[in-house]
Amino acid sequence: MPEPIRVAAVGDVHLADDLRGRYAPLLEGISAEADALLVAGDLTQHGTIDEAKAFADEFDAADVPVLTVLGNHDYHSGEEREIAQLLEERGMTVLEGTSTTIETRAGRLGVAGVKGFCLGFSGRSAADFGEPQMKAFTGHGIETAVVLRRALDDLAGEAPDVTVALSHFAPVDDTLLGEPKEIWPFLGNYRLGEAIDEAGVDLAVHGHAHAGREKGLTPAGVPVRNVAQPVIQAAFRVYDVVPRRSA
């Protein structure tokens, strides 16, 4: 069987000055283990530029491409555009309804990313009905899935050997087990999972659910991994994804 593409991932590192020095020593030399490092949002605690600098300083240590999406914490101070710009200037890729490809020794890795949003899951989801405020809430959740699907469709044109969907919010509820069920609609969105299943993805990676579990599957059987740092309890996890053409 051919070599896998090695995808490292972590989420919810919530960087601020008090956590400086926690990640950089563990990311040095990561190229021995992985071909790329994905970060599944909540890079910062309060969404400030200073915290984004702390994130960039820590994750600059990685000697592989760093691809991120932003999380809800990164939006809190209204500086999400500046944060994304700062990270891009530091050589990282920030995905929001966009995709990118990376050439690795084992083939072409394609990653489509979106923050995602709330909505919920089967039997427990918000409906696009009623007051304008409710429609705005559900509409944003629905729109994020549309945007992810579009990014995955664009990515398919690049013919990647391995396709990864990266989000902050969860696309399935399997990985929320451990979280109180009352808050599941605020942790993820089944329409993200539908977009992943329709587009044909090899691996979906998300964060946000600190008390959830790592492993799950979409309804069509795509592996989903919750890499929130409190879940994986490591600087990163590595998924060795075997290209589809070799199966």
Place this chain on the structure above:
Amino acid sequence: MNEQLARDLECAIATDPRTHELGIHLQVRGEHLVVSGEVASEERRDMVLDVIREHDTGLEIADHIMLSAEPGPGGPGHERIVPPPSS
């Protein structure tokens, strides 16, 4: 302090610019206010407790906050993901 005030205080911890901790849970147990959840550092734990003290609940704070496991050295966990044969 009743349950509604406990929920209000949880909201205060989530929205206070010093904390923004969304995973802190409060329970009233007799004369104790039990504070549970997980934060990433001792500093963040202290901030949560400071915000609670400022609200003068009249209860003894029982600090049950856990610190997130700090990532340490050692090889990362690898998992092999193989596409299904039919794809």
